[in-house]
Amino acid sequence: MNSADLSALGLTFRLAATTTVVLFLLGTPLAWWLSTTRSRLRPVIEALTALPLVLPPTVLGFYLLLLLSPRSPLGGFWLELTDASLTFSFSGLLIASVLYSLPFMVQPLQAAFEAVGRAPMEAAATLRAAPLDAFFSVALPLSLRGVLTAGVLTFAHTVGEFGVVLMVGGNIPGRTRVISIAVYEHVETLRYADAHRLSAVLLVFSFSVLFAVYTLNRKLPLNVR
Amino acid sequence: MNSADLSALGLTFRLAATTTVVLFLLGTPLAWWLSTTRSRLRPVIEALTALPLVLPPTVLGFYLLLLLSPRSPLGGFWLELTDASLTFSFSGLLIASVLYSLPFMVQPLQAAFEAVGRAPMEAAATLRAAPLDAFFSVALPLSLRGVLTAGVLTFAHTVGEFGVVLMVGGNIPGRTRVISIAVYEHVETLRYADAHRLSAVLLVFSFSVLFAVYTLNRKLPLNVR
Amino acid sequence: MCADSLHVDVELRFGSFSLRLDEHFPTEGITGIWGPSGSGKSSLLRSISGLERRARGRIAWGDELWLDSASRIFVPAHRRDVAYMFQDARLFPHLSVEGNLRFAERRAPSKGRSISFEDAVEALELGPLLSRRTTDLSGGEQQRVSLGRTLLTRPRLLLLDEPLAALDSSRRFEILRFIEALHAGFGLPMLYVSHSFEEIALLADEVLELEAGAVRSHGTAAVSFAGGARLQDASLSVLAAEVSRVDARWHLAWLEVAGQEISVPHPASFQEGDGVRLLVRARDVSLATSRPVEVSIRNVLTGRVRSVEEEQDSAFAEVTVALDGPSDAPRPLLRARITRASLHELELEEGHEVYCLLKTVSVDRALAHG
Amino acid sequence: MCADSLHVDVELRFGSFSLRLDEHFPTEGITGIWGPSGSGKSSLLRSISGLERRARGRIAWGDELWLDSASRIFVPAHRRDVAYMFQDARLFPHLSVEGNLRFAERRAPSKGRSISFEDAVEALELGPLLSRRTTDLSGGEQQRVSLGRTLLTRPRLLLLDEPLAALDSSRRFEILRFIEALHAGFGLPMLYVSHSFEEIALLADEVLELEAGAVRSHGTAAVSFAGGARLQDASLSVLAAEVSRVDARWHLAWLEVAGQEISVPHPASFQEGDGVRLLVRARDVSLATSRPVEVSIRNVLTGRVRSVEEEQDSAFAEVTVALDGPSDAPRPLLRARITRASLHELELEEGHEVYCLLKTVSVDRALAHG
Amino acid sequence: GPSPAVAEQALVAVAANFTTVAEQLVEDFESSVQHSVALTTGSTGKLYAQLRHGAPYDVFLAADQERPRLLVESGLVADGGLFTYARGRLVLWGADLPAAPDWDSALEIGEARRIALANPELAPYGAAARSALEAGGHWRRLQAKLVFGENVGQAFSMVASGSAQLGLLARSSVVAFGGPSGHLVPESLHQPIRQDAVLLRRAQGNAAARAFFEYLKSPAAQRRLLESGYELP
Numbered sequence A, B: 001m002n003s004a005d006l007s008a009l010g011l012t013f014r015l016a017a018t019t020t021v022v023l024f025l026l027g028t029p030l031a032w033w034l035s036t037t038r039s040r041l042r043p044v045i046e047a048l049t050a051l052p053l054v055l056p057p058t059v060l061g062f063y064l065l066l067l068l069s070p071r072s073p074l075g076g077f078w079l080e081l082t083d084a085s086l087t088f089s090f091s092g093l094l095i096a097s098v099l100y101s102l103p104f105m106v107q108p109l110q111a112a113f114e115a116v117g118r119a120p121m122e123a124a125a126t127l128r129a130a131p132l133d134a135f136f137s138v139a140l141p142l143s144l145r146g147v148l149t150a151g152v153l154t155f156a157h158t159v160g161e162f163g164v165v166l167m168v169g170g171n172i173p174g175r176t177r178v179i180s181i182a183v184y185e186h187v188e189t190l191r192y193a194d195a196h197r198l199s200a201v202l203l204v205f206s207f208s209v210l211f212a213v214y215t216l217n218r219k220l221p222l223n224v225r
Numbered sequence C, D: 001m002c003a004d005s006l007h008v009d010v011e012l013r014f015g016s017f018s019l020r021l022d023e024h025f026p027t028e029g030i031t032g033i034w035g036p037s038g039s040g041k042s043s044l045l046r047s048i049s050g051l052e053r054r055a056r057g058r059i060a061w062g063d064e065l066w067l068d069s070a071s072r073i074f075v076p077a078h079r080r081d082v083a084y085m086f087q088d089a090r091l092f093p094h095l096s097v098e099g100n101l102r103f104a105e106r107r108a109p110s111k112g113r114s115i116s117f118e119d120a121v122e123a124l125e126l127g128p129l130l131s132r133r134t135t136d137l138s139g140g141e142q143q144r145v146s147l148g149r150t151l152l153t154r155p156r157l158l159l160l161d162e163p164l165a166a167l168d169s170s171r172r173f174e175i176l177r178f179i180e181a182l183h184a185g186f187g188l189p190m191l192y193v194s195h196s197f198e199e200i201a202l203l204a205d206e207v208l209e210l211e212a213g214a215v216r217s218h219g220t221a222a223v224s225f226a227g228g229a230r231l232q233d234a235s236l237s238v239l240a241a242e243v244s245r246v247d248a249r250w251h252l253a254w255l256e257v258a259g260q261e262i263s264v265p266h267p268a269s270f271q272e273g274d275g276v277r278l279l280v281r282a283r284d285v286s287l288a289t290s291r292p293v294e295v296s297i298r299n300v301l302t303g304r305v306r307s308v309e310e311e312q313d314s315a316f317a318e319v320t321v322a323l324d325g326p327s328d329a330p331r332p333l334l335r336a337r338i339t340r341a342s343l344h345e346l347e348l349e350e351g352h353e354v355y356c357l358l359k360t361v362s363v364d365r366a367l368a369h370g
Numbered sequence E: 001g002p003s004p005a006v007a008e009q010a011l012v013a014v015a016a017n018f019t020t021v022a023e024q025l026v027e028d029f030e031s032s033v034q035h036s037v038a039l040t041t042g043s044t045g046k047l048y049a050q051l052r053h054g055a056p057y058d059v060f061l062a063a064d065q066e067r068p069r070l071l072v073e074s075g076l077v078a079d080g081g082l083f084t085y086a087r088g089r090l091v092l093w094g095a096d097l098p099a100a101p102d103w104d105s106a107l108e109i110g111e112a113r114r115i116a117l118a119n120p121e122l123a124p125y126g127a128a129a130r131s132a133l134e135a136g137g138h139w140r141r142l143q144a145k146l147v148f149g150e151n152v153g154q155a156f157s158m159v160a161s162g163s164a165q166l167g168l169l170a171r172s173s174v175v176a177f178g179g180p181s182g183h184l185v186p187e188s189l190h191q192p193i194r195q196d197a198v199l200l201r202r203a204q205g206n207a208a209a210r211a212f213f214e215y216l217k218s219p220a221a222q223r224r225l226l227e228s229g230y231e232l233p
Ligand SMILES: Nc1ncnc2c1ncn2[C@@H]1O[C@H](COP(=O)(O)OP(=O)(O)OP(=O)(O)O)[C@@H](O)[C@H]1O
Pocket: C014, C015, C017, C035, C036, C037, C038, C039, C040, C041, C042, C043, C044, C087, D136, D137, D138, D139, D140, D141, D166
């Protein structure tokens, strides 16, 4: 494994971790809203959150390029603001990954929140817990399994994704070149041995992370707080 | 939209539907086992089911190509059996899609099954329901939200996926050319107008399906059976 | 009175059921809520606690409006300063027993206002359970933890929905005493739902009886029981009395009732001069036409038959007796349930003089507190 | 007897708690299970039903082995043909009330063996609830549905875990009668857990009392109650009696007890010649040293004081009286709870002749059935 | 050509950047004979990997010479089934291309934030672009501005979307897209971008495949190539 691959690996996990965190921040309120609202908009939003999946990644990437390019209002605004282009930057990658992995975050979270049901939230309210407090101290801990699923799917998917990332990121070594592109290149250029090696590293590393997560999940101590 | 695109669209939905069904058949027992077992193997299997995600689709496709090609034991066996090659056929596509979408089926199902808990299953047992009966008449209906999530993620992901499918299927018009590849091709070959049109069709169609599913989900009548 | 009361004027509909009432509850005493299953007791508590958003109307705690559908006021549950113990325990499964208790305590105002963590644990015998998972607890254990959690909320109003239903009778009795002490010590008002006559009789200052969502009766326990009211099948009488002397040797307290004297086992809390009330079940009262002698029943009150009610197709009759007493005061009434056979043998009729034998004066407590 | 009994010889440990017993239960009667909260009642039912896989030991229904840890036999719950009504209702939230009932009925053997759907709905008044969501039901409604669902399983053994705890007393009484009729009609054996003295007394042929996981007492209801056994605080006596005549005018049944006669309200089911049993609470018994006259208490039994037990630091004493009767038969014992003051006033001592006044003979039922 | 007795079918695998032209060629071809030809597209690397694993392609129009050579070596190619069918040209192109006499000076004066090219590791156009930049002495200076598409088509999309302001792209893409034609990069600055076609051994008996393979060498086909921005080999 050469240093370029190493830096791609680092970038990948940085991207996956950041995407997961950002999606937790964005997806959790959305999922909670979806699980509690009686709005008629609800099935519309539910359907919309699944849509990023049905477009092929490269195509989604293409549209994101259009959306984020300096010529677009959003990209232009960003350019003025930061003097940096959204496309071909880590920020752009992040936006793309977040959008593309949105369903993996929102759907399991929503399912988990719905399973919590009304009863514990009512109990929390009568114990003086304000809604936000009740959410963090009751709903979220009771949805732990869903949170885990959402996190794992988002993280793993971001690690493996490369269509969107390639298109929006521009494969700039050290900046937007993630590991999935590197493996892909090895395969394309017939360097199969390199591809095998890199795939193995990726698999072993991911397996270790996931295994640790799942083992920990079993052993969670009973919370006294 | 030309007839080639139409046939690709048809093939896509056939593939997505078949993948979803096959994954329900395979993923449900696996998820149920994972949610009930106390085996030490459990975190290992849990981590393994998430792994197909971390490999870039094309790379996964490449390995599947190696695995399924007529020169491999599995592909060779299949060739002897059916006199048809697994690669570049619908069967091959199906195997690839099933493998790649496995996490989207197993993880939400497992989370939902775990949320059902012991109490209703014990009640079912005291009402003479044998385990399989109890599973279908109690656990599964109580996991409906998780089943929905699993189905939607699997279906949508199969519709949008193209890396694996392109590699294993070979993009043969009418046989293995799915809609995602068609859109991809339009973008790759700079026929942006065609790409926009096809993407719009794909989005509108998928949205309608998802919207219908989510609306129905709200309106499920109380079951008397 | 209005400023000091909880005013509940609500309507709540579920399909064919509707709860409709306009009542004032005291902000000091304990109100027992009584009524058959499905009569709307839990729905009433849910409305008061702020969990039932479908309730229309007006709920006010003194001057403080909690609900006013007309002006779209709705104070959410967590800001009403009301604690609600659910009929099902609703413990948090992700927290240990201690975690559940601490959950309430951490969000409660300072200790001064009600009991401390240690007191609750001690009184409810939760010590050995503290580190346990809530999902493994027995039914009664769950209920005790849930009660403890509710008490530790230290609210200004306590809503208890059959808090002792899963407990054995001796523990139930202990916890009842504890609840009563809590009430006396902190002046904490309560609405107390129960199917148990004894619990209501022991605790409640007022009783609200619901039936099919409507109020069947509501009044002070004395009025509600004595005026011939019958809590379902439990016909009983409530008599005001005063502790006249305490007999330490036999552990008895002598009470003056309408100028006559009876004795009851002496609870430690009774002082000479205390006003108390007696609850006497009609079925614990026998009648005689001459003063009985050489019998272990020592509590005998004299009076005159006010009315006789024979029950159709039954062995029983109910006799209401106006007790003798100072001629200027209204005569207290005592109900007796005897067999129709006895009624005819004794030839009891309106106006006859009778001796009422009280075998068990099962419940009694201080009338005024604070 | 062994072939006709349910033999339970199990040990079950949870941390510091352990349930350990080796008992035979009749396969015909109703066994009441009684004990403080946390004493292991539910754990016992769970072990018998096959839900508790951690139970070690041996459970056999006649010749049929349900559990034998030694030979690794474990028959799973759904094949034991046992119905279990949980302490919490555990209705299926995805099914309507009718759906829940049908769930049981569809998997049950043919109607012959127990009640029909319609009978259960009628007896438990479930008609108006049939199409309702189970999550919206009141506590008592849930319990009734759960009971209905359990009965419709039509098992050969019924395990009921506080089935009536959430019900009001009049409904509770009706349902008790229904359960009793079911038992009489189909010979369905039951283990019945309850904290309510009245329920146990009314239903049970045998009583098993648990304490901290161990058997404190186990015997027929008569022995268990009469031999001076005290179910927690409820001291009582059980007397065997026979219906000697029925008095339609006053709705009374005359019973012969140890050669003496008393009368009780006449339940429709009593026939002349029936063997019945009387349960008399000690606190409902007064004593007199001469036969009382002109008093509504008509049930007076004579006897001699067998023993006197004064309670320390209390107003009460318990007096055990050996009733007079035919000299060849063993003397039935009757316990009376009177104040110590009365005891001394009446100068009661061992061997004295006394008259026992029974105000209320609250519970009674046919001794033998089938 | 000779009119065959039986109409047959051929499956032709085409490198993505040649797809548009290939479609036109197929249209021309099908109007002159009774055979039919189906196209499948992909990256050259992917199509190669698939052919190595039994893909049912009859003709392979690659975007380079490397993969066809490897196929010949592995014995999958029919005898005489290899020839160079086109030569690609590189242009400097962008939405607002600075007015300059040639690509060199356009690059000098241009204020592009981003310049897109195909991945030099993967695509011949990428490799050529890199050589040209190095030869022109721009590589060092511009390196920080470079972004890479998986292939030259993706690089074009990056420019077409406005995300990149300039790109070193295939002239065929620019022709297909229409609009201004850009600055041609002299072929002397890079290895010629030769694209080889292969007739697979499995298609030796397929009249349609053979006919199409031969048709690629015909003057009609060559006219098409020239129109589409390619040079003749
Ligand atoms: N959310 C709801 N939707 C429909 N009906 C409801 C709902 N909640 C309660 N009900 C009905 O309203 C009536 C009153 O219910 P409530 O729970 O207040 O009764 P309760 O007096 O507490 O009875 P119990 O003593 O059995 O607990 C019941 O018939 C119940 O079925």
